[in-house]
Amino acid sequence: MTNPLSTPAGEALHGVGVSPGRAAGQVAHVRPPAGEPAAAPAVPPERAEEEAARIGPAAEAVARALEESAALVEGERRELLETTAQMAADPTLVGGAADLVRTEHLPAPRAVWQTAGSVAEQLTALGGYMAERARDVADVRDRIIAELTGAPVPGVPQRAEPYVLVAVDLAPADAALLDPARVLAIVTAEGGPTSHTAILARSLGIPAVVGVAGVTDAIAEGATVLVDGGAGAVDLEPDDEALARAAEPNVVRDFDGHGRTADGHEVDLMANVGDLASAETAARAGAQGVGLFRTEFCFLGRRQEPDVEEQANAYRAVLEQFPGQKVVVRTLDAGADKPLPFVTDAEEANPALGVRGLRTARKAPEVLENQLAAIARAAEGTTAEVWVMAPMVATVRETEDFVTACERHGLTTAGVMVEVPSAALLAGPILARSAFASVGTNDLTQYAMAADRLLGSLTELSDPWQPAVLRLVDATCTGGAQQSRPVGVCGEAAADPALAVVLVGLGVSSLSMTPRALGDVAAVLGATDLATCRGVARLAVDAESAEDARAKARDALPVLGELGL
Structure with a gap:
């Protein structure tokens, strides 16, 4: 029904x-932004310097406004706003536009438009993370032009009454400023x-x-x-x-810190964290530990890796938030959308298929060794149960090498992330060598469907409900069962209450998500017995499309409607 x-x-x-x-x-x-500036007369040569001088202050005003907004939020929202503010102050954009005014006598708005277009094209050609930054360039361009022309700043409207926001897409800075009130x-x-x-x-x-x-x-x-x-x-x-x-208001459900199905089957409900602030939020939400501790916050924006002591202190601060609980630490996931000059090559033609994740240890093995030493040192000073996993594992040999490296540092619970289809298909032998696996559904979907997860035109392919993706999760769980090894999920799919039921039905033993989702996922699992989870999972896996899989699962779970989910 x-x-x-x-x-x-x-x-x-x-x-x-x-x-x-x-x-x-x-x-x-x-x-919407004002769009491409209309054709205008050339700037007289005697006024070129004066016109060029308008661009810098306009960019500074945009950067200042973004920085002021960043100070009002935290976590990823702050990072997004700070990144956009840095883009506004980029001398390549500001200086290039000013040069066009001086040399070609273009009006300042036209010069900003053309320069931003060139910068965006260059970033898009680089692919991966750099291509994603092209969206920031367009956002900054539109804000600077609005400042120069006195037009309304594009973005989320400021209204007294609550509303449903409709857009082609939201710029990262706009998304960061969303107010749930x-x-x-x-x-x-x-x-x-x-x-x-x-x-x-x-x-x-x-x-x-x-x-x-x-x-x-x-x-x-x-x-x-x-x-x-x-x-x-x-x-x-x-x-x-x-x-x-x-x-009726959407209920913010509390989580009692004990995930299980209606018939008592245990499912660890954990949080994804990326720094101390997010770890504190997860601990307050009652998470049963951390299923994904992203360590990139120690490395991003740096020309050289942080030393072992600095890393250990940063990791220890997060571990201390979860005494006696499991914290799964992911080693550095550089490359693709997170380039770092000391381990990655910015000139790769296709960074998503290049040297990223564990593969960076081929170029800079000392970075991995230092990080493992730091994790081990941080673990010594806390009671957290520290597990370690490597991103972008594709082969059995890579698994063996990583587990051996962990053992050298006394890290005895070493696992792998399953983000590459080959790792899912080789889950049996991989888990014969490693202690656990954690499925990163974001990248697994991208690689299984050959669809860039940042490309809006391929949204229907970037859906974790795709049956092909679910079958890869199924294969991973089968490999885990063969070796009596746990399989978790730490991708965004874990936060979807309906999909959480499917994942548990496939054999996933832990789900890691944004802390806000813990209560909803716990409520749906707590109202669904394991047999039903398994039956819903088969419906989804046997479907022929993501839409069909989602619809069949939701139809089989009336509790979703009862809970307003």
């Missing part, structure tokens, strides 16, 4: 649900489950649907819609009953 709470009553648009919950309200569109729900034409918009919406508890083609044209400003972030649907004609249900 179809779940009535997940099916729009009237005409509906469909996309990928990336943050569960339902909300209804009037639509507000993101303020004002934004009831988010609907975008582009983006995917691992986009900044999706990740931040989940962390803030804002229902969100992405990948809704043509949504900015289909929904007018001021229209009333109902957004179902779990089902991935936008009801354009919600009836009074549906509006009344959506008006």
Whole structure:
């Protein structure tokens, strides 16, 4: 039977649900940028220097506004705003635009537009992380041009009444400024489950649907819609009953620190953390430990690696938040979207398929050795149960080498991340050598579907509900069962309550997610017995599309509707 709470009553648009919950309200569109400046007369030579001099202060004003906003938030939101602020102050952009005014006598807005276009093209050509930065360049360009022309700054509208935000996509800086007290729900034409918009919406508890083609044209400003972030649907004609249900506040559920199914099957519900602040948040939320401790925060933005003592102190501060609990530390995941000059090559044609993750140890083995030494030193000073795993493992030999390296430093619980299809297919022999596996569904989906997870036009392929991805998770769990080794999931898929049921049904023993999702996932698992989890998992794995897998799973789980998920 179809779940009535997940099916729009009237005409509906469909996309990928990336943050569960339902909300209804009037639509507000993101303020669009002014676009390409209109043709204007050339700047007289005698005024060129004066015109060029306008660009620097405008860029400084943009950077200052972003920095002021960054000071009001923390964690990834602050990082996004600070990164955009740095881009605004980039001398390549500001100096290049000023030079165009001086040499070609272009008006300042036109010079900024052309220079930003050139910078964005260069970044896009580099691929991976650098290509993602091209979006920041466009955002900064539009903000500087607005400052120069006096036009409204593009971005999220500031309104007294709460609203449903509709956009083609959100710039990282706009996503970082989302206010859950004002934004009831988010609907975008582009983006995917691992986009900044999706990740931040989940962390803030804002229902969100992405990948809704043509949504900015289909929904007018001021229209009333109902957004179902779990089902991935936008009801354009919600009836009074549906509006009344959506008006009920989305409950922030507490987690009692004990994950299990309705019949008592234990499932560790853990948190993904990336620094001390996020670890403190996870501990307050009652997480049963950390399923993914990202260590890149010690390395990013540096020309040289931090020394062992500095790393050990930083890691120890996180470990101390989880006395007696498991903390799974991921070694440096540099490359692709996280380039570092001392271990990666910025000139790689395709960084996502290049030297990243554990592969960087081929170029700089001392960086891995130093990090393992730091992790071991940090572990000595705490009671946390420290596990260590390597990212981007693809072969049995890589597994053996990593486990041996860990043993040299007294780290006896060494595992691997399953992000590459080969690792899933070789899970049996890999887990005969390692203590555990953790599935990174973000990259596993990207590599299984041959779809860049940062590319909005491929949103439907970047969906962890894809049956091919679920079959790879199934293969990993089968390999784990053969070797009596635990398999966890630490990708964004773990935060989806419906998909969590599927993952547990496949044999996953731990789920690691944003702390905000712990209560919802615990509630759904606590209302579902293991046999049902297994049955729902088979429905999803045997489906022929992501849409079919999601729909069948949700139809089999009426508890989702009862909980407003």
